[in-house]
Amino acid sequence: MSGRWRPLTRVGAQVWSLVAVLALVSVGFASLSDRFADLDNLRNVLLQAAPTMIGAVGMTLVIAARGIDLSIGAIANLALALALLGAGTRSEAALATDTTWLVYPIAIASGLALGTLNAVATNVLRLSALITTLGTLTLYRGLGLHITAAGLIAVRGPILAFGRAQLWGIGVPVFAAVLMAVAGWVFLSETPTGRRLLAVGGSPRSAVETGLRTERLLVVAYAASGLCGAIAGLILVGRVGVVNPDLGYGMEFTVITAVVLGGTSLFGGRASMFGTVLASLLLTTIDNGMTLIGADPYAYDVVRGVILLIAVSADAASAHMRSRRSPVIPELRA
Template sequence: MKIGSRALLLILQNAPVILFLVLLVVFGLMSDRFFAFNNFRNIIIQAAPIAILAIGMTFVLLTGQIDLSVGSSMYLTACVVALYMPDMPWPASLFAVIALGALIGAVNGFAVTRLGIVSFIVTLAMLFVLRGIGMWLSNTRTLMFPDQILTLNRATVLGIPSAIFAFLVVFLCAWALLTQTPFGRQVYAVGGDPDSARKAGLPVSRIVFLCFVLAGICAGIGGFVSITQIGAVGPKYGDQVEFAAIAAAVLGGVSLFGGRGSVGGTVFGAILIKTVQNGLNIINADPYVYPLVTAAIIFLAVAIDGTRTRIIERLERRTIRPLQAV
């Protein structure tokens, strides 16, 4: 039984890779355009905003929390740029969305750590509050962005498309923070066992607070990269994108229960989701199938995470033997 459990765990841990290979074969057989270099390049470019968003979500999930407000945060920050900063240089707009995203994350973190409200409830409420503010500011109109924002999508840095470059910068910073700093080790410790982390003297509330701030920052950056690609935002912009970010993180091995996962796996999950959407588009699938497939991916991600967690707990559980009489 133990060998079988370990084999199943190995399959579950590599399920995203297996699924990705299956998708490559299926879509490649259905369309010869799928394996074109430019198509894979476009997949990564399109996946960049979701990958950035999911990286921020990873920090929150690692602490055993959740943030459902990131999509609305993207919408509000985009509205602010379009309405109040149309003539500002793009670096100023980028700084503004980062600052506003950090503020939104700080509000979420304060409500969770100081007021003791469950993160699901806090961020669900913020989802509606932030979208409502954005719709009020924009009068539910579709907002257009100036050419200086749109030209960024065509720009390159060291020969790398700007969207991919931004995603790589965020990824490297997040990877270094989680794997090369004491803060990263503390994040895993808090997610693994917050009570033990607190007894060990770790500032649990501050760590959780900072993770929400990082998620807000990533939401602002992801939204900025996204608006350079689409050039306009409407009331539905960013709607339900938080579920794609959660699915990407969980597909990449991040546990919904906290304490396990990596930003590398999260990025792979985001690319996997965009590969599915790109493949469906190439084979001219019915657009009504898209949400069904996305829902199936989310269900699969949660099912894999739940099963994987149960198996790991079973394998790590120590058998306590009764004391024998002397």
């Protein structure tokens, strides 16, 4: 029956071109460094990609609903600061903060709450999400700085477990990322709420006229984004072992790049979770490979910038193709 079911999360041309680029980039790096095509390195890439990927899954939901969340990195920061505030004990002698398992529920609840606040602010202020989340970006970062006194806080204890644990030799964050991506995909393409989210992104006006509860749906999207930000923050902190003021700084750019590169339209209504995953991997692979081949540090940004431009033009080109495909309408009346 569903032979003609064409989900908007379908594997589209964008994804195939990503697969091609990823393959090309990998072959290139592999030929320049014999350590690139190596199981250990694959583990590294996956682990390094996990925070970006998780953040990008949340961001995909937001962008699919024609929103944007610039505050995702600030949420990573503030959620972890709040977790330390609630479940950390400063040990002066060791210059480190001891934590309890409570950091996890606190960070996750904070992420959800801060994301929800983004949605509420957007709904109440009736401003564009770009403006509101730019505001909350500053607010959340400011609060984070305030709580941590802008200090670098070395952390110990359970907070490190998530970022460092392994399962069959693979970092647990990798499993978390895959799980989140699958959950995001199922949500968007299989659940009524997910379809409604895409509807809101496709046409906010129609959504209102159709009686969709746009504001509630936005809460779902932004809360998800906040949740993903907090989880990404937990991974970053778990791996590096510090909560620093720069935690999550610039994460929004990497994550939005991954989402758009993955084929999710910035104009909403079209999302590709698979593309998001691939693009996160591609961005991480580029950084990884550049280090492996000992590239000039100034080349990193150039390569990333070129990729972003390709992503944006591909998005525009596909929008252009769609508009050309629009039907020819006979329009005579007698």
